[in-house]
Amino acid sequence: MSTAVPARPTPLQVDLARHIAEDIVAGRYAPGDHLSEEALAADYEVSRTPVRGALKLLATQGLITHRPNSGYTVAARGAAALPAIEGAGPTQDELYRRLIGDRASRALPDTFTESDLLQRYPAPRSVLAKALLQLSADGLIEKRKGHGWQFAPSLENRDALNESYRFRMTVECAGLLEPTFRPDKEALARMRAAHEALAARSDGSDISAAEFFNLNASFHEMLARFSGNRYILQAVQQQNQLRRLEEHRAFYHLAQYANSSREHLQILAALEDGDQEWAAQLMRQHLKSALQRS
Numbered sequence: 001m002s003t004a005v006p007a008r009p010t011p012l013q014v015d016l017a018r019h020i021a022e023d024i025v026a027g028r029y030a031p032g033d034h035l036s037e038e039a040l041a042a043d044y045e046v047s048r049t050p051v052r053g054a055l056k057l058l059a060t061q062g063l064i065t066h067r068p069n070s071g072y073t074v075a076a077r078g079a080a081a082l083p084a085i086e087g088a089g090p091t092q093d094e095l096y097r098r099l100i101g102d103r104a105s106r107a108l109p110d111t112f113t114e115s116d117l118l119q120r121y122p123a124p125r126s127v128l129a130k131a132l133l134q135l136s137a138d139g140l141i142e143k144r145k146g147h148g149w150q151f152a153p154s155l156e157n158r159d160a161l162n163e164s165y166r167f168r169m170t171v172e173c174a175g176l177l178e179p180t181f182r183p184d185k186e187a188l189a190r191m192r193a194a195h196e197a198l199a200a201r202s203d204g205s206d207i208s209a210a211e212f213f214n215l216n217a218s219f220h221e222m223l224a225r226f227s228g229n230r231y232i233l234q235a236v237q238q239q240n241q242l243r244r245l246e247e248h249r250a251f252y253h254l255a256q257y258a259n260s261s262r263e264h265l266q267i268l269a270a271l272e273d274g275d276q277e278w279a280a281q282l283m284r285q286h287l288k289s290a291l292q293r294s
Contacts, residue, residue, distance in 0.1 A: 011091040011127045013053035016044060018093070020054060024063055024074055035064060035072040090123045095131040100140070103151055104249040113148035138210045140245055154245040161246065164239060165291040169284050171235045172220065176271075176280040180228030183271050191219060192268050195261050209248040212260075216247065219264050223271075223283075246294065260290065 009017075020040065023029060040051045055072050058064045064072045090098065098121070102108045117128055132149065135141045141149045155161045175181070194215055198207065217240040224236035263286040270279035 009053055009057055010050065011124065012046065012050045013057060015091040015093050016046060016050050017054035017057040018091075019044060021058060021061070021063055024058075029074045031074050031076045033074045034070075035074065037071075090121065090127065092127050092130045092134065095121060095123050095127060096134050099131060099135065100245065100249050103140075103154075104245060106157075108151070111144060111148055111150045116148075138213075138244075138248070139241075140248065152244060153242055155242050161294060162291065164243065165287055165294075168220075168236075168239055169287050171232055171239075172224065172287070173280045173283050175224050175227035175229060175232040175236070176276050176283060178227040178229050178232070181226055181276060182228055183226045185272075187222060188268055188272055191222060192265065192272075195219075195265050195268070199258070199261050199265075213244060213247045216260060216264075217244075223267075259293065260286075263289065 020029075020035075029035065035055060037048045037051045037055070040055075041048045044051070055064065055066075059066050059072065063075055065075055066072050099108070099117075114125070114128060114132070117132075118125060121128065123131075132141065136143070136149075139152060141151055144150050155164050198212075198215060220236055221233070221240060224233045227233065263282070267279050267282045267286065270276075270282055
């Protein structure tokens, strides 16, 4: 089998090659491991054709080696850093992030069509369609009843973001001090386990923005539910919806999951000890720190 790279690798091949490279650098595949096309196709939920192209790309970067009749193996020397793997056009991941960034800077309007985006971004229609489906699955855009798409409600500018965090400091800290506050010990334990599992993935290379946001939002909503105050819960749920886009953007620029997870664990520990006052103080500091990082 030739390891010659196609003149124009497809966006899917480039995306897949980057994901495999990230996993090699993170240690998921050890030096000398055999990389089976069939196993990789199952792991990354694609067909064998893009896997074959991705492996050829990685072979040119020296991350893997190819031997006739033996297939591909991870290079013996390993890799200390991710290689630059370039394609002819934006990949699904690149377009997804660019759409988030452009919307966060208000370079994109509230509503749009696929035709509008095809004129703006040099991407194949198939790549754009997949990026839009990903945005929809993450709750960042919605299908319009008539034609096209619309962005979900979000915090519009820095002033709105500041106001949101000050509002959350008032509401969420008060929720922890409500006389009706009743923590569920099993739910606290499950939330702690989820955060510890996230923290154990030390370099964060396989943590997605959606995964981080969903855990973050679930944490704040759980505590609001413990307050026993329906209006506090409704306010936190509304804020979670508004901050969805901004949190995705912040994840890519700041990789803030480590600090956020550590602060969440401190709040959980205070509640497990039955100290709501200390938990409220930690929550206020957590939200202040999050605002500074945003």
